[in-house]
Amino acid sequence: MNKIKKISLLSACISMSISTSINASTLSLSDSFAAKTTPLIAAKRIKTNNTELVAISAPHHKIEKKSLHFSQPLAQASTLSFAVKPYTSISDEYWLEVTGKQLNSGIALAITKPGALIRLSGKASKNPAHVKSIAIDPEKIELSKGKQKLDKAFSQKVSQEQFATANIFPNSSAVKLEQRVGRGEFKLKVNQALNSEERYLVNVKEKGSEHKLTLSIPSQTLVAKQHITLDMSINNSKGKLTNIKHKVHIKTPAGDILPVNYRELNGKYNIKLPEMSAHEKYGELYELHIASQGNDNGLKINRNGKVAFAIATPTAKMTGKTVVNLTHATVELDIASEGRYELSAIVSGTNKQGKAQQVMLSRSAHYLQPGQQQVNLNFDTKLLKILQVHPPFQLSELRLVDQSRMALLQQ
Amino acid sequence: MKKIMTAIVLSSFALMASASANQGIAFIHGTGQQSDAYNDYWSGDFVNSVRQGLPNSSKYTVINCDFDQFMWAEAAAGCLANQLNSFIANENITSLVLLTHSNGGNVVRWILSNPTYDSRYPGIINTTSKVIALAPSSLGTPLADAATQGNIFESTLGWLLGYNSDAVKQQQVSWMAYYNDNWLSGTSGRPTLPSTFKAVVGSDVDSAIWDSDSYCGGYQYQVALETTQNWLDSCSDGFLECSSQSGAGTVWFKDKEKTQGSEPLSHHQSRRDCFNLDTIIRNDI
Numbered sequence: 001m002n003k004i005k006k007i008s009l010l011s012a013c014i015s016m017s018i019s020t021s022i023n024a025s026t027l028s029l030s031d032s033f034a035a036k037t038t039p040l041i042a043a044k045r046i047k048t049n050n051t052e053l054v055a056i057s058a059p060h061h062k063i064e065k066k067s068l069h070f071s072q073p074l075a076q077a078s079t080l081s082f083a084v085k086p087y088t089s090i091s092d093e094y095w096l097e098v099t100g101k102q103l104n105s106g107i108a109l110a111i112t113k114p115g116a117l118i119r120l121s122g123k124a125s126k127n128p129a130h131v132k133s134i135a136i137d138p139e140k141i142e143l144s145k146g147k148q149k150l151d152k153a154f155s156q157k158v159s160q161e162q163f164a165t166a167n168i169f170p171n172s173s174a175v176k177l178e179q180r181v182g183r184g185e186f187k188l189k190v191n192q193a194l195n196s197e198e199r200y201l202v203n204v205k206e207k208g209s210e211h212k213l214t215l216s217i218p219s220q221t222l223v224a225k226q227h228i229t230l231d232m233s234i235n236n237s238k239g240k241l242t243n244i245k246h247k248v249h250i251k252t253p254a255g256d257i258l259p260v261n262y263r264e265l266n267g268k269y270n271i272k273l274p275e276m277s278a279h280e281k282y283g284e285l286y287e288l289h290i291a292s293q294g295n296d297n298g299l300k301i302n303r304n305g306k307v308a309f310a311i312a313t314p315t316a317k318m319t320g321k322t323v324v325n326l327t328h329a330t331v332e333l334d335i336a337s338e339g340r341y342e343l344s345a346i347v348s349g350t351n352k353q354g355k356a357q358q359v360m361l362s363r364s365a366h367y368l369q370p371g372q373q374q375v376n377l378n379f380d381t382k383l384l385k386i387l388q389v390h391p392p393f394q395l396s397e398l399r400l401v402d403q404s405r406m407a408l409l410q411q
Numbered sequence: 412m413k414k415i416m417t418a419i420v421l422s423s424f425a426l427m428a429s430a431s432a433n434q435g436i437a438f439i440h441g442t443g444q445q446s447d448a449y450n451d452y453w454s455g456d457f458v459n460s461v462r463q464g465l466p467n468s469s470k471y472t473v474i475n476c477d478f479d480q481f482m483w484a485e486a487a488a489g490c491l492a493n494q495l496n497s498f499i500a501n502e503n504i505t506s507l508v509l510l511t512h513s514n515g516g517n518v519v520r521w522i523l524s525n526p527t528y529d530s531r532y533p534g535i536i537n538t539t540s541k542v543i544a545l546a547p548s549s550l551g552t553p554l555a556d557a558a559t560q561g562n563i564f565e566s567t568l569g570w571l572l573g574y575n576s577d578a579v580k581q582q583q584v585s586w587m588a589y590y591n592d593n594w595l596s597g598t599s600g601r602p603t604l605p606s607t608f609k610a611v612v613g614s615d616v617d618s619a620i621w622d623s624d625s626y627c628g629g630y631q632y633q634v635a636l637e638t639t640q641n642w643l644d645s646c647s648d649g650f651l652e653c654s655s656q657s658g659a660g661t662v663w664f665k666d667k668e669k670t671q672g673s674e675p676l677s678h679h680q681s682r683r684d685c686f687n688l689d690t691i692i693r694n695d696i
Contacts, residue, residue, distance in 0.1 A: 062485050070526035070533065072605055081600040085592060089585055095560045117641045119557070158638045165635040169558060174638065203560060207641055220589040283481055284577070285586055306556070308585040310593070342527050361602050365527035403528055406483070408593055 053314050053336035055370060059282065059404040063340050064367070071362040071380035073387060074346065080361075082397045082411055088216040088231075091305035093205040094291075097123075100194030103136070106144075106187045107202065110300040113209035114179045115155070118188065121172040121201045135160035136200070138173045140192035145184065153181050185300060204302070210237040213292050213303035220309045221408050224276040230262070230269040234294045234301055240267075241301075244294040251306075252276065253284035260288075276311045283406035285310055312407040316341055318400050319372070324393050329377040331398070333368070339404035340367045343377045346397045349389025356394060359387045365403055432506035434540075435470035436462060436696060437495055441513025441548075441682075442578045444477040452512075457684045461510065464693035472498040478514055479576035482521040482590075483528070487578075491518055492531035499538050506540040508696050512682045513650070514578055516547030516610075517587075517595070520659060523604045524596040541607040542660070543692060546681040549598065549610070549658035551587030552651050553642045555579050587655075597659035608660030611688075613648025614667060615675035616640060627685035650678035663695075 074080065098107055109118070120136045138157035143150045156176035163169045188202075216231035232248075233240045248271065250258040258276070262269040276286065285308040294301045315337035323330045331343050342365035351357040364377045379393065399411040438461075440452040449458060453473065462471040476490035498504060511519050519542055522532050558579055580586060597604040616637045639649050646653035653665070666676040670686035681688065 062489070064529045066530045068527040068530060068533065070536075072602065075603065079600060080602060087585060087588055093557075156638070158635075162635050162638065169554075169639075176641070201560060203557060205557075205641055220585070220592065283483055284580070285589060287585075304560075306585065308583065308589055310589060340528075363527045403525075406594070 053317060053334060055336045056313065056315060056405075058338040059340075061282070063404050064365070065340075067364065067366045069362070069364045069378040069380075071347075071360050071378075071383055073360055073383060074358055080346065080397070082399065084219045084221065086216055086218050087220050087307055087309075088214060089305050089307045091213040091215070091303050092207060092209045092211070093203060094302040094304045095201055095203040096302075098200055098202055099196060100134075100198035100200065101196035103188075103190040103200060104192075104194055104196075106189035109186050109188050109202070109204060110302050111177065111181075111183045111186055111204070111206070112211045112296075112299055112301055113206035114182050115177055115207075116209075117156075117174055117176045117205045117207070119169065119172055119174040119201075119203040119205065120190075121169060121203070123171075123199045123201060134192075134194060134198065135171050136173045136190055136194075137192055138175050140190055141175050142189045142191055143175075143177070143181070144187045144189070145181075150181060153178055155179070183299065211235070211241075211296065211301045211303070213290070213305045215288075215290050215305040215307055217288065217307050217309060220307070221312055222273060222309050223314070224273055224311055226273050228271060228273065230271060230288075232269055232290055232292065233267075234292055234303055236296055241294050241296055244292055247291045249289050250274065250276075251287040251289055253281040253286065273311075277313075282404070310407065312409060313337075313402075313405060314409060315339060315402050315405065315407070316368075316400065316409055318398070318410055322395065322398070324395055326391060326393070327379055327381055328364075329379075329393075329395055331375050331377055333373045333375050333400070335368045335370050335373055337402075338367075338369050339402055340365055341375070341409075342399075342401045342403050343375060344397075344399045344401070345377060345395040347379055347384075348394045348396065349384060349387070350392065351389055357389055358396070359389050360384065432540075433470070433503050434465055434467075434506045434508065434696070435472070435498060435502055435504040436465060436508040436510055437498060438471070438473045439491065439509055439511040439515040439519060440474060440476075440478065441511075441515045442478050442576070442582070444479050445475045448475050449473040453682055454684065457682065457689050460684055460689035461692050461696070464696040470502050470504065474515075476518075478518060479578050481577045481581050482514075482518045483525075483594075484577070487518050488521050489529070489531070492522060492529065492535060495535050496531055499534065504538060507535070507538045509539055509542045510545070510692065511542060511547060512545045513678065514548050514582060516542070516544040516549060516608075516659070517581070517590075519544075520547075520549070520595050520597055520604065520608070523606065523608070524594065524602075526605070536605050539606045541609065542604075543663065543695065544608055544610045544660065545688075546613045546648055546651055546656050546676070546678055547610050547659065548582050548651050548655055549587070549660075550591070550652075550655035551582045551584040552655060553584055554639055554650060555582040555586075556584055557642055559583060591658070595659070599658075604660060609663035610656055610660060611663055611676070611681060612653050612656040612665045613651070613676040613678060613681045614646050614653055614665050616647075616649040616677040617675060627680055627683065648676060648678040648681065664691075 143153040154175040155178045158174040160173050163172045213234050232246050234244050248260040258274045260271050262271045287306045287308050289306045292303045316333055316335045319332040321332035344363040346358050347360040347362050348356045348358045362379050400409045402409055440448040445452055462468045474494050477486035480487040509519050526533050526536055591598045596602040597608055644652040667673040669691050674686040
């Protein structure tokens with residue numbers, strides 16, 4: 001667990017400003033530039049919220065310490081977009097976990113689409129004292145509807161050996177229902193001796209079903225304790241179904257489950273994310289899971305869905321003081337946690353027609369210690385010459401990234 | 412007229428530069444930990460056929476890294492960077508073609524997209540002339556989601572499904588959406604990659620027992636890949652949807668457009684000398 005110390009900082013609504021603490025070489029360049037053309041151009045306004053930076057220990061993994069700079073030209077008709085985007089997941093499947101004992105006595109399955117595929121995967125335990133699940137022989141799977149056992153219920157049977165060759169579903173077998181079996185509630189039973197303690201995942205995949213679960217989140221980059229609004233619904237071909245019950249939880253990178261309560265308002269769902277501290281598994285994502293149940297004219301519907309998201313730990317921020325020079329920009333950062341940080345921005349220059357033109361994406365990364373730092377974002381001056389643009393240069397889409405913890409901090 | 416002359420001069424210069432370049436190719440495997448990818452992931456027939464397209468066919472390397480890890484991990488991108496830099500230095504390579512399969516395309520995209528992350532990356536970026544990405548999992552695959560379902564750690568039990576590697580987690584659809592939007596270049600709305608990244612897209616799986624084409628690369632793989640299509644769109648190679656394979660860079664071709672007999676390439680066949688794939692690549696490099 002990282003040692004965490006919180007540093008409270010004053011909130012700032014940063015406006016365009018010219019740094020008064022730039023270094024001598026920057027001043028020198030700026031002065032010569034100013035004499036030839038126009039005064040220094042500062043970056044556009046940077047949005048910052050009330051930010052409470054967090055000081056966490058330096059990354060334990062191998063991380064680059066050298067400063068690196070890279071610029072690449074942008075196409076004239078560049079359609080770059082760094083805006084925060086919502087993400088929507090659509091599911092036509094569900095899954096449940098059962099024991100060997102339950103499979104031997106029979107489990108209820110709701111099917112909404114004729115021809116559904118049912119996959120049974122044996123789970124292994126991290127505890128060596130537990131038995132390993134036995135792969136289920138698809139020939140030993142039986143299906144009934146009501147009290148009637150269905151003959152020739154499956155159009156396809158896939159054994160564990162066949163699945164194993166695809167290197168994706170180990171210890172799994174599957175059956176595909178015959179179209180004529182139709183839909184509704186069924187009982188699936190395994191006539192093969194299974195240890196009652198064995199655990200299996202049952203995955204019902206209903207490809208092409210009209211009943212789909214839609215789950216949308218406003219962004220895949222979030223912060224702990226943030227309030228977000230979700231869209232969660234099951235739809236059929238005519239639209240959204242009502243009286244759907246949803247259960248929501250968060251799965252952490254460590255695999256732990258965090259319960260989530262939601263409040264419904266005008267068909268949307270408000271949730272407050274729980275406390276989620278920095279974790280060792282940098283770059284690994286959290287997941288928002290949803291299990292939904294509904295009914296469409298008597299047809300029972302189950303669906304599961306999930307969406308991945310990152311929790312950014314605010315280890316640093318831009319103060320808003322940025323100066324743009326001939327060869328680089330100087331950006332003031334508040335660093336709370338030692339680490340490697342990248343600044344990037346789209347650089348615009350003045351073209352032959354005298355208009356501002358976006359020409360280059362520049363990035364600079366530095367390994368930084370805690371404290372207030374003046375950090376350079378270097379431009380590729382050869383590239384600017386080739387691209388035939390002249391000062392004044394301007395920045396847009398200025399972003400700060402914590403490379404050592406793989407977190408987007410500000411943009 | 413001036414523009415035409417400029418174009419001719421530039422083209423001539425490019426041709427001269429190309430002719431004088433010391434070209435090499437690296438074969439970069441997909442998900443999995445490899446120690447002998449030449450035999451275990453690719454095949455000698457495929458590698459030895461493709462490398463004949465080089466001016467000097469000895470200038471090739473077959474990468475062996477641990478791509479069960481996340482793409483940014485030292486054992487993945489770090490290992491790849493070390494092996495590529497050694498190849499570039501030892502063979503004086505000035506123009507490098509990267510031939511990737513599946514998740515290998517993501518590891519390469521990580522390096523090309525993050526030039527300031529690691530000082531080993533810029534040299535590779537500056538030397539890479541193009542990436543030929545065979546069935547790249549650029550937008551992930553629903554199969555990775557299915558494979559990790561239910562893998563919730565329960566503090567006392569910790570039951571897990573197998574193949575729960577970080578690379579499988581990474582290739583879940585919403586995970587790749589996040590990585591593409593924040594860490595990788597080449598997808599829609601994101602910065603372009605610094606070198607050409609062109610994909611070969613596999614669009615179907617033939618597993619008819621009477622069809623000899625089903626046997627190229629091994630019949631048993633075809634049966635499994637046809638089953639996994641239940642999780643995928645109608646256009647898929649059994650592991651990846653066409654939309655995922657087409658999600659980054661540009662599409663060079665969809666299998667049937669160029670393969671012998673207009674045969675589809677399953678995910679397994681797109682790393683084998685099936686239906687002239689090796690010749691098509693050889694003629695391109």
